[in-house]
Amino acid sequence: WSRGLGDVYKRQNYCVKSRITMKNFGTLEYVLDKYSGTWTWKITGVRAIMMVSKLIPKLWYGDGPNEAIIPDDANSIKQIKWISEKYPLEILSKSTWQRKMSAKSIKKPRSMNTEKLSKATPGKQFQGKLLNFQKEGLDFLLKSSGNALLADDMGLGKTVQTLAYIASEKQSLPALVIAPLVTLGNWMREIERFLSKKSRNGRIVIDQVPSTTMIRIGKAENIGTFDFYIINYELLHKRLLDLSRLNIKTLVCDEVQHLRSKTTQKYAAVKKLAAMKSINYRVGLSGTPIYNHGSEIWPIVDILKPGLLGNFKEFCEYFCYLNDKGTAIVLESKRDSLRRELEKHVMLRRKKSDVLKDLKDKVRYREIIDADVNYYKNELNKIWGKLEEEQKNAKTEFDRSASYNRAIQSERQVAGIAKLPHVINFVKNIMEIEESVVVFCHHKYIHKLLHESLEEFSPAAIIGGQSDKIRQKSIDDFQNGDTKLMIAGLRAGNLGINLTRAKYIIFAELDWSPAIHRQAEDRLHRIGQKNTVFAYYLIGNGTLDNHVADILVDKSYEIDSIMDEKHESFENKEKAKLILAQIQDKISSK
Numbered sequence: 085w086s087r088g089l090g091d092v093y094k095r096q097n098y099c100v101k102s103r104i105t106m107k108n109f110g111t112l113e114y115v116l117d118k119y120s121g122t123w124t125w126k127i128t129g130v131r132a133i134m135m136v137s138k139l140i141p142k143l144w145y146g147d148g149p150n151e152a153i154i155p156d157d158a159n160s161i162k163q164i165k166w167i168s169e170k171y172p173l174e175i176l177s178k179s180t181w182q183r184k185m186s187a188k189s190i191k192k193p194r195s196m197n198t199e200k201l202s203k204a205t206p207g208k209q210f211q212g213k214l215l216n217f218q219k220e221g222l223d224f225l226l227k228s229s230g231n232a233l234l235a236d237d238m239g240l241g242k243t244v245q246t247l248a249y250i251a252s253e254k255q256s257l258p259a260l261v262i263a264p265l266v267t268l269g270n271w272m273r274e275i276e277r278f279l280s281k282k283s284r285n286g287r288i289v290i291d292q293v294p295s296t297t298m299i300r301i302g303k304a305e306n307i308g309t310f311d312f313y314i315i316n317y318e319l320l321h322k323r324l325l326d327l328s329r330l331n332i333k334t335l336v337c338d339e340v341q342h343l344r345s346k347t348t349q350k351y352a353a354v355k356k357l358a359a360m361k362s363i364n365y366r367v368g369l370s371g372t373p374i375y376n377h378g379s380e381i382w383p384i385v386d387i388l389k390p391g392l393l394g395n396f397k398e399f400c401e402y403f404c405y406l407n408d409k410g411t412a413i414v415l416e417s418k419r420d421s422l423r424r425e426l427e428k429h430v431m432l433r434r435k436k437s438d439v440l441k442d443l444k445d446k447v448r449y450r451e452i453i454d455a456d457v458n459y460y461k462n463e464l465n466k467i468w469g470k471l472e473e474e475q476k477n478a479k480t481e482f483d484r485s486a487s488y489n490r491a492i493q494s495e496r497q498v499a500g501i502a503k504l505p506h507v508i509n510f511v512k513n514i515m516e517i518e519e520s521v522v523v524f525c526h527h528k529y530i531h532k533l534l535h536e537s538l539e540e541f542s543p544a545a546i547i548g549g550q551s552d553k554i555r556q557k558s559i560d561d562f563q564n565g566d567t568k569l570m571i572a573g574l575r576a577g578n579l580g581i582n583l584t585r586a587k588y589i590i591f592a593e594l595d596w597s598p599a600i601h602r603q604a605e606d607r608l609h610r611i612g613q614k615n616t617v618f619a620y621y622l623i624g625n626g627t628l629d630n631h632v633a634d635i636l637v638d639k640s641y642e643i644d645s646i647m648d649e650k651h652e653s654f655e656n657k658e659k660a661k662l663i664l665a666q667i668q669d670k671i672s673s674k
Contacts, residue, residue: 114177125154139163210251212278217439224432225249230365233431238371239610263338265316269552317342321349331362340368344380372599378414444616446609455503455624463498500530500593503624507592520586522570526593546572583607587615594632
């Protein structure tokens with residue numbers, strides 16, 4: 085990026101220079117450089133450029149003849165400061181410059197010294213057995229004093245490691261577990277399975293379990309005294325006052341990606357709870373803490389370890405650039421350093437390939453299938469026609485946004501219907517070469533059509549709105565082999581369930597977030613899986629599926645760069661090709 089500036093001075097009219105007063109020496113502004121994609125300092129003014137070129141050799145032209153761009157590093161700031169102290173340089177980005185003067189980069193707290201983890205032994209209240217890497221996870225939580233993000237891959241037992249930690253720390257109860265609605269029952273079961281009751285005098289009562297309550301109503305009322313309180317994110321703000329009276333010692337945020345937006349009610353509620361004086365430990369759990377973009381990690385870290393990444397503006401200035409939609413995207417050059425900062429101070433991240441040597445591969449394959457393009461285009465014209473009408477009549481920005489979102493959802497459902505017959509054929513053929521298959525879809529209507537069309541296989545079903553009892557029966561029927569087919573909603577069946585009986589997963593529809601798909605994949609790819617897991621993403625030819633798949637790949641690249649040193653492949657693998665060839669051979673032979 086370095087470009088010589090020697091010739092620029094020959095092109096300047098030095099007669100102008102003699103007439104420039106000290107007031108017009110130059111300006112300084114903090115800008116996002118469009119060439120390098122990094123935040124830099126822009127100097128304007130002939131005299132200012134002449135001065136800075138003598139002190140800072142690594143700089144380049146701006147858009148105008150009297151502009152120079154300077155890297156945002158400690159040495160450059162030092163030199164600019166020296167100039168500004170001796171000449172009247174007009175500072176256009178005053179707040180940023182003041183922050184840079186007080187702290188040249190984000191202040192880094194002392195490391196937790198978690199680089200070398202030992203195999204910790206859980207406290208006597210814990211009644212289960214931990215694998216070696218789970219014992220190291222316990223050691224991490226102990227060394228971090230519980231203010232940490234446990235970001236292990238899905239299926240590595242983050243729940244059990246957290247319960248072992250609560251059993252090992254003094255003054256850890258009562259504990260508040262905040263989790264998605266579909267996982268509340270699982271938390272209740274795991275607490276009863278792994279923990280014994282601890283009496284007030286500290287004695288362990290082996291044949292009793294901790295007292296636990298699941299909060300399921302939003303009406304304000306006295307909650308009572310328990311060891312564990314379990315509540316879902318959506319209900320949290322309604323019961324905030326009641327919860328704040330409970331003298332909570334440990335705050336556990338399961339699937340902590342629910343807090344990725346700092347503007348939501350649930351984020352505000354958790355932020356208030358985390359700041360209570362009674363709280364000793366704050367633990368966040370998620371295999372996918374970043375759902376779409378790297379900047380989503382800031383609100384999560386700000387709850388678990390406030391100040392680690394500065395305030396949000398400082399975080400964005402240091403790590404991010406804004407895309408054309410105004411979304412903060414972590415710069416590619418900063419992704420490794422962000423990951424190292426997280427791992428050094430707050431996050432433990434282990435991939436299944438690192439700790440489960442016997443676990444087979446997970447292979448993704450993008451398969452183009454036919455779709456009823458005429459139906460799709462006709463329905464699309466209706467959708468866009470309705471959208472134009474709604475946009476024209478919209479009175480507020482909220483109305484316009486809601487109208488746009490309805491149109492996108494309608495298009496996704498139409499795309500699902502257009503390719504549905506070919507999805508069904510694909511499912512039927514893959515079931516002929518393997519006993520058990522899981523099919524994920526997004527819309528309830530598509531779920532209904534799939535269930536009806538594949539009725540011959542007596543499929544189990546997971547879908548939003550089910551009771552815990554019905555949902556668990558469907559899972560048990562599938563895992564016990566009573567049925568070979570599971571049809572699950574992407575958002576309803578991607579958390580809190582184990583479907584290791586199958587090794588084939590088929591995405592009949594695509595979600596916009598790669599994290600949703602990864603969570604679904606890891607219902608199969610987890611402890612207990614003995615086979616390679618094959619994930620097939622079915623792309624409707626002639627629909628927007630290809631566009632959505634490309635977005636998934638782009639988002640995955642940013643997420644993987646921050647969370648992991650190695651990037652997972654989405655595309656063709658030899659094993660997937662081999663299986664696909666078998667399916668296509670069966671189709672062509674009919």
